[in-house]
Amino acid sequence: MLSPEESPAVGPISVSRLRHRGARNVRRRYDLCFDPTATRRSLSATPPKNGDAAMTDFVTQASIDAGLVLPQDGLGHERAAELVFEKVANLEPGSVIAIQGGWGRGKTDVLARVAHLAREDCRAEQPKIADVIWVNPWQYGTPDLLTPLTLSVIGRIGVDQRAKSPGLRRATETILRAGINFGLKAVGATVPGGGLLSIAAEPVDKIVGALFDAQHKATEQDDSSQPDPDPVAVMGERFRTLVQELLKARPNTTDRMLVCVDDLDRCLPDRQVALLEAIRFLTSAHAAATFVVAIDSTLAKQAVFSHYQTEAFDADRYLDKMFDLRVNLPAISTKELKKLLEHHLQKSVELVGGTGTLRDALAPLFGKHPRNMLSYADKALFVPDLRNPRIVGRMFDRMRWCATLHPPSDPIAEKGTACRLFLLWLGMMERWPSIREVLQDAGPEIRRRFDELTEYYAADSPAKPRAAVIDRLPDASQAPELREIFTSLCSGDDLDAQTRENIPQLFLEFDRVFRDAGL
Numbered sequence: 001m002l003s004p005e006e007s008p009a010v011g012p013i014s015v016s017r018l019r020h021r022g023a024r025n026v027r028r029r030y031d032l033c034f035d036p037t038a039t040r041r042s043l044s045a046t047p048p049k050n051g052d053a054a055m056t057d058f059v060t061q062a063s064i065d066a067g068l069v070l071p072q073d074g075l076g077h078e079r080a081a082e083l084v085f086e087k088v089a090n091l092e093p094g095s096v097i098a099i100q101g102g103w104g105r106g107k108t109d110v111l112a113r114v115a116h117l118a119r120e121d122c123r124a125e126q127p128k129i130a131d132v133i134w135v136n137p138w139q140y141g142t143p144d145l146l147t148p149l150t151l152s153v154i155g156r157i158g159v160d161q162r163a164k165s166p167g168l169r170r171a172t173e174t175i176l177r178a179g180i181n182f183g184l185k186a187v188g189a190t191v192p193g194g195g196l197l198s199i200a201a202e203p204v205d206k207i208v209g210a211l212f213d214a215q216h217k218a219t220e221q222d223d224s225s226q227p228d229p230d231p232v233a234v235m236g237e238r239f240r241t242l243v244q245e246l247l248k249a250r251p252n253t254t255d256r257m258l259v260c261v262d263d264l265d266r267c268l269p270d271r272q273v274a275l276l277e278a279i280r281f282l283t284s285a286h287a288a289a290t291f292v293v294a295i296d297s298t299l300a301k302q303a304v305f306s307h308y309q310t311e312a313f314d315a316d317r318y319l320d321k322m323f324d325l326r327v328n329l330p331a332i333s334t335k336e337l338k339k340l341l342e343h344h345l346q347k348s349v350e351l352v353g354g355t356g357t358l359r360d361a362l363a364p365l366f367g368k369h370p371r372n373m374l375s376y377a378d379k380a381l382f383v384p385d386l387r388n389p390r391i392v393g394r395m396f397d398r399m400r401w402c403a404t405l406h407p408p409s410d411p412i413a414e415k416g417t418a419c420r421l422f423l424l425w426l427g428m429m430e431r432w433p434s435i436r437e438v439l440q441d442a443g444p445e446i447r448r449r450f451d452e453l454t455e456y457y458a459a460d461s462p463a464k465p466r467a468a469v470i471d472r473l474p475d476a477s478q479a480p481e482l483r484e485i486f487t488s489l490c491s492g493d494d495l496d497a498q499t500r501e502n503i504p505q506l507f508l509e510f511d512r513v514f515r516d517a518g519l
Contacts, residue, residue: 351404435453457483458491
């Protein structure tokens with residue numbers, strides 16, 4: 001998912017461009033964190049309506065602070081979050097926990113529920129969690145990796161308390177400079193004749209000055225406020241100081257703060273590695289904080305290989321060093337899949353003449369018994385990629401738009417086999433849109449094109465020649481799920497020969513209905 005999230009590559013950056021972008025983005029972040037008007041605008045924003053969603057998909061610090069509205073749990077994420085929060089409250093200070101799962105599996109939803117539990121704990125009479133910080137590195141394109149986290153923590157420490165703690169200035173400056181050091185390492189910036197840290201001196205000085213100078217001029221002469229000569233070497237100790245000051249502002253709390261890091265796997269590979277290493281250095285002095293990081297372990301391993309430019313590197317051992325505990329979100333089970341489908345079918349939608357459920361709205365596609373899809377979904381969506389909650393949600397969105405805005409004249413998925421193949425086709429089109437394009441381009445030659453696709457994915461040694469457009473698709477090693485799907489379609493025991501012969505025409509009919517609806 002690197003579009004439109006991030007461009008595929010980042011080259012060396014110039015000093016002048018770094019200064020311009022750094023100052024501009026630092027100012028924007030300073031405004032968001034410390035301008036009372038900006039904060040008020042963020043907190044007064046209408047919270048997202050998550051009641052109909054299957055899971056939370058995007059969270060910000062403002063939504064956490066305002067009281068995040070969580071959707072009804074249809075995937076067992078509440079229990080998963082409770083188990084993770086249990087570890088947050090009991091592991092040693094400075095621990096880092098990974099919530100691992102593929103894109104769209106629901107890591108953000110679980111992480112949001114962990115944050116929600118922590119916020120509830122903050123309000124307890126004797127809370128274990130002092131505060132919850134939410135960081136999304138995907139939002140920031142500049143190299144200063146730790147600025148958002150540092151500003152969030154400082155913003156929760158009162159102005160008067162800042163003025164009374166000269167060591168807080170040094171801690172803040174050290175962490176900011178160390179974060180930029182890691183960030184510049186990530187983008188591969190080179191500065192002939194100068195050190196990496198000097199590039200970012202100006203924006204860091206402006207931030208630190210804005211935070212501290214107006215409140216406590218005397219700290220200028222205090223040794224405890226002077227910059228550290230090697231920020232990376234002492235960043236763990238300085239982060240511990242920062243967290244201690246936050247805990248002082250929460251007198252009823254004796255334990256720690258929670259830092260949630262989301263969407264790390266949407267960042268470029270070098271940035272992923274740099275941030276993981278920065279977090280490890282931050283926690284090296286056992287600051288009273290626990291980090292919980294949502295991450296796709298497969299992409300994280302690829303990022304490690306890309307960063308170190310060798311596959312002789314043991315990526316699992318590397319990740320084990322970065323995390324104290326790795327928790328996996330397993331693939332959706334058959335029972336959970338049916339529960340997820342039922343959740344979507346019960347959604348309230350506007351119909352002609354009033355309000356009804358999505359089950360009613362889908363009658364133009366499935367006939368009088370849309371619930372039948374529950375009986376066939378297990379066989380249709382049998383590979384983990386098609387059971388992805390985000391993919392399932394998009395399937396239902398597309399079906400709803402088609403059925404309510406441009407319904408077909410006759411149901412296209414009323415019978416059992418047609419229902420199963422329709423769900424499979426729709427899931428494939430959402431997960432691998434390039435497959436749909438290749439089939440659409442075939443026109444009347446769809447039978448031959450479908451056979452070429454089947455051979456390309458299901459045969460051990462695909463024969464040539466074949467349409468050149470197929471060579472642009474991911475091969476079976478890159479998309480092993482497609483091998484499983486096409487093998488099932490061409491040789492599965494539960495489909496008779498006549499049905500297998502008709503699959504290309506059925507796919508063409510499904511596609512026509514959705515194209516006529518502009519979908």
